[in-house]
Amino acid sequence: MTGVHGGCHLCGAMVFCNHKRLICHDCQTLITPLPTFVINANKPLPLMVCGHYDTPFDHVMSAYKDHENLSALMVLYHLIRQLPQPNNLSYDNAVIIPTPTTKNRLIKRGFNPALTLAKYLSHHWQIPIFDIIKRTENTVHQRGLDRDERLQNVKNDFYITDYPTTRYVILFDDVVTTGATLTTIANLLTDKNPKQQLFAVGVLHGKAGLHLPIYQR
Numbered sequence: 729m730t731g732v733h734g735g736c737h738l739c740g741a742m743v744f745c746n747h748k749r750l751i752c753h754d755c756q757t758l759i760t761p762l763p764t765f766v767i768n769a770n771k772p773l774p775l776m777v778c779g780h781y782d783t784p785f786d787h788v789m790s791a792y793k794d795h796e797n798l799s800a801l802m803v804l805y806h807l808i809r810q811l812p813q814p815n816n817l818s819y820d821n822a823v824i825i826p827t828p829t830t831k832n833r834l835i836k837r838g839f840n841p842a843l844t845l846a847k848y849l850s851h852h853w854q855i856p857i858f859d860i861i862k863r864t865e866n867t868v869h870q871r872g873l874d875r876d877e878r879l880q881n882v883k884n885d886f887y888i889t890d891y892p893t894t895r896y897v898i899l900f901d902d903v904v905t906t907g908a909t910l911t912t913i914a915n916l917l918t919d920k921n922p923k924q925q926l927f928a929v930g931v932l933h934g935k936a937g938l939h940l941p942i943y944q945r
């Protein structure tokens with residue numbers, strides 16, 4: 729017998745299913761992890777993302793980050809759950825480094841959105857978090873800047889408090905637009921240990937056609 733399990737967390741439609749589903753079948757079809765992109769850092773940085781920063785997921789991300797909407801957080805967890813774990817990466821050879829926020833933003837927002845999502849990825853892949861990148865206060869926001877301007881703007885924003893000794897490192901961010909933040913963090917790590925293999929994971933990335941020229945398929 730088919731049961732009713734409340735509304736889809738994405739569109740609100742009633743979900744009819746034998747098992748509890750977070751989102752309806754129609755919304756599920758919107759979720760397809762995108763192919764791996766490559767960001768140009770000191771060495772190529774493969775980037776895996778769950779979807780475009782586009783409707784409806786841009787609204788979901790905003791509801792989570794700006795309004796602490798738990799339903800939105802559940803949808804983002806659901807997106808992360810679709811990410812296939814890269815071969816050979818496990819708890820004993822990899823760590824996840826989340827993109828940090830600044831102290832002022834943390835106080836203003838009350839939580840660190842990227843860290844919360846990274847914790848779910850850590851649970852999903854069973855790979856520990858290594859929270860060793862810190863961010864200084866920079867009054868110039870990244871929104872509205874192009875890739876070169878962003879790279880310059882963030883270059884001195886990050887510093888590292890410890891170095892991972894694992895073979896693999898996964899850099900994690902909630903939204904990846906030009907990749908300037910991930911590039912800066914990747915370069916901090918490769919400067920110290922060029923042999924370490926880095927991957928990047930983002931939940932969403934900049935709208936197709938708007939920020940894509942940096943990526944090579």
Ligand SMILES: [Zn+2]
Nearest residue numbers: 736739752755
């Ligand atoms: Zn739906």
